[in-house]
Amino acid sequence: MPIHLIGLGLGTTEYLTLGALEVAERMDELLLDTYTSWIHPDLMEYLEERFGEKLVKADRRMLEEGIEKLVERAEEKEIGILVPGDPLIATTHISIVLEARRRGIPAYLTYGVSIISASGSASGLQAYKFGRITTVPRDGVGVETCYRVVAENLEKGLHSLILLDTADGGLRIPDALKMLMRVEDEFGYGIFDRESLVICLARIGSSEELRWAGRVSDALKLDYPPPPHLIIVPGELHFAEAEALKEILGADEDLIESYRPPRYERDRVRSYILKVERVLEEIRIMVGLEKVVDVIEIVKSYLEDSKKFLENGEVFNAVAAISYAEGLLDSLRNVGYVDFEWPRT
Amino acid sequence: MPIHLIGLGLGTTEYLTLGALEVAERMDELLLDTYTSWIHPDLMEYLEERFGEKLVKADRRMLEEGIEKLVERAEEKEIGILVPGDPLIATTHISIVLEARRRGIPAYLTYGVSIISASGSASGLQAYKFGRITTVPRDGVGVETCYRVVAENLEKGLHSLILLDTADGGLRIPDALKMLMRVEDEFGYGIFDRESLVICLARIGSSEELRWAGRVSDALKLDYPPPPHLIIVPGELHFAEAEALKEILGADEDLIESYRPPRYERDRVRSYILKVERVLEEIRIMVGLEKVVDVIEIVKSYLEDSKKFLENGEVFNAVAAISYAEGLLDSLRNVGYVDFEWPRT
Numbered sequence: 001m002p003i004h005l006i007g008l009g010l011g012t013t014e015y016l017t018l019g020a021l022e023v024a025e026r027m028d029e030l031l032l033d034t035y036t037s038w039i040h041p042d043l044m045e046y047l048e049e050r051f052g053e054k055l056v057k058a059d060r061r062m063l064e065e066g067i068e069k070l071v072e073r074a075e076e077k078e079i080g081i082l083v084p085g086d087p088l089i090a091t092t093h094i095s096i097v098l099e100a101r102r103r104g105i106p107a108y109l110t111y112g113v114s115i116i117s118a119s120g121s122a123s124g125l126q127a128y129k130f131g132r133i134t135t136v137p138r139d140g141v142g143v144e145t146c147y148r149v150v151a152e153n154l155e156k157g158l159h160s161l162i163l164l165d166t167a168d169g170g171l172r173i174p175d176a177l178k179m180l181m182r183v184e185d186e187f188g189y190g191i192f193d194r195e196s197l198v199i200c201l202a203r204i205g206s207s208e209e210l211r212w213a214g215r216v217s218d219a220l221k222l223d224y225p226p227p228p229h230l231i232i233v234p235g236e237l238h239f240a241e242a243e244a245l246k247e248i249l250g251a252d253e254d255l256i257e258s259y260r261p262p263r264y265e266r267d268r269v270r271s272y273i274l275k276v277e278r279v280l281e282e283i284r285i286m287v288g289l290e291k292v293v294d295v296i297e298i299v300k301s302y303l304e305d306s307k308k309f310l311e312n313g314e315v316f317n318a319v320a321a322i323s324y325a326e327g328l329l330d331s332l333r334n335v336g337y338v339d340f341e342w343p344r345t
Numbered sequence: 346m347p348i349h350l351i352g353l354g355l356g357t358t359e360y361l362t363l364g365a366l367e368v369a370e371r372m373d374e375l376l377l378d379t380y381t382s383w384i385h386p387d388l389m390e391y392l393e394e395r396f397g398e399k400l401v402k403a404d405r406r407m408l409e410e411g412i413e414k415l416v417e418r419a420e421e422k423e424i425g426i427l428v429p430g431d432p433l434i435a436t437t438h439i440s441i442v443l444e445a446r447r448r449g450i451p452a453y454l455t456y457g458v459s460i461i462s463a464s465g466s467a468s469g470l471q472a473y474k475f476g477r478i479t480t481v482p483r484d485g486v487g488v489e490t491c492y493r494v495v496a497e498n499l500e501k502g503l504h505s506l507i508l509l510d511t512a513d514g515g516l517r518i519p520d521a522l523k524m525l526m527r528v529e530d531e532f533g534y535g536i537f538d539r540e541s542l543v544i545c546l547a548r549i550g551s552s553e554e555l556r557w558a559g560r561v562s563d564a565l566k567l568d569y570p571p572p573p574h575l576i577i578v579p580g581e582l583h584f585a586e587a588e589a590l591k592e593i594l595g596a597d598e599d600l601i602e603s604y605r606p607p608r609y610e611r612d613r614v615r616s617y618i619l620k621v622e623r624v625l626e627e628i629r630i631m632v633g634l635e636k637v638v639d640v641i642e643i644v645k646s647y648l649e650d651s652k653k654f655l656e657n658g659e660v661f662n663a664v665a666a667i668s669y670a671e672g673l674l675d676s677l678r679n680v681g682y683v684d685f686e687w688p689r690t
Binding site: 007009010012013014015016017018019021022085086087088091094095097098101102107109110111112113114116117118120121122124126127128129130131132133134135152156158204205240241243244247248265268289291292294295298315316319320321322323324325326327328329330331332334335336337 | 352354355357358359360361362363364366367430431432433436439440442443446447452454455456457458459461462463465466467469471472473474475476477478479480497501503549550585586588589592593610613634636637639640643660661664665666667668669670671672673674675676677679680681682
């Protein structure tokens, strides 16, 4: 008999789909995944009433360690697993499907409303301008990875969705921000300064839903509904996105108008370019070799290339060209053919 | 009176949520957005039967040019707009909410099942390993942008979701692949060669759903249900993801085992490193200056730095270091202090 993974949606009763209910109805056994995500008490009550004794709450142990037993039972009965959000998002669920396949048991999916797209809609930011998704775990282990992912996304001008752990009551935005601000102190890219722009979303899809955009310093003091919480760090803002943040999420006009997402690599290339330009203005040629003048001409042409690459957003080519130019200059200086000082930035 | 944007989900009746139906039920006027995405004929029929004359099909003209009229009507009646997928994904819908805000009319969202998360689930790939989403329009204008986005994602080892235009019957996978293969001929990163791995998804969430992974050459010949179609280009595969592609999507074992997502920048840095290493082995010092030997020592230390950066995945720092080392060497050669040939790659 087949196994069904059934998406429950955002965790409130409104986000149950007709398909999910129809499939759940005809199952012989119905497991409710209570550990990979959040379920509103009202939804829990609804499911208990609607499915009665057929509904079994499944914890981590049952879903992860009990996969074989679970799949074995599917040889005799049709089993459904109700999964908050969209099924197969978590590795646990993929493992169940794979184990079923190995035993020749068909596995079907019923997709659900996922926080991954809903949070994009809730923010008014455009879906195709999001970079990689990242998470902050409750204990803060790996929060540097989260910071790095956001930095990488910003480098390309992209928005970052940061999911906060929902286990054990769920991580709250102020606590996650404090962790990220400690990483900021260490890395210093300017992503989570007190003045930085963040979007805070809480209990998306429930009647207590909070959608807000503003400064980190204000986000720390905000009054939040209980978790699940999440944070979005915006990248480059399109006009309509800027409007949405101001008009719908209540962000300060000045904050949005002056918003320039930090771009560490781009800024570094820009500072390299400035330095080479400065050196070329002040360089003293110590010997009268024509070859030295030729090298300086090459430096100039790589400098121009680097500027053009940067204009086109080709940061990799830009840094290659300007670093090469720096090498040319330093070599000449090291053998005593020219003299200059690298300006401090 | 408020305006409601109501997500319809994946375009089939099963993906209607209880919330969407409940909100739609109590609207005075109900617009159905028939132009931003796909709606299955069965769903269309269901909505027509359920909502009768209240339901008005809204085309581009009505939704985009008629925003002011629409919002004006909301001063007297409660208006719902049924939107395939998740509302607010398209700029059109954000504009409606903004116009409502300007007139002091509240706007509410009912989130829907979105292809953006469903396609991730359908592929068995992990949601937090997707990079930026991209699209191929019907007429192929901007398909180079799509190629570049995929290349950028692959550079970070990330998966790419490529949505295909759903207008006018929808773009089919083979046609989109042919466009992308033409860009491949021009750019040559090895993303859309005949042997490249792609995931093909069609009519996700409907009974005709197709989920398949394999070579581009086979994807061109596959028998597809009608659009909507979409393509995923996988990045680095986690063990469970590789299993899913083989076991669930039927990909060839050899193809998956040997899969190395193309990484153009990383490969370029690697080839630069090899070249500098080769030069250092064969370099001839033409004059007996200690300073020349010093510069070569600096080259060696930047070479080592570059290798370390690359190992850590810091491609930007790696290319900066190795390009600087190249500049040092070329400068020495240009003034005649050393002699070598850059190896060809």
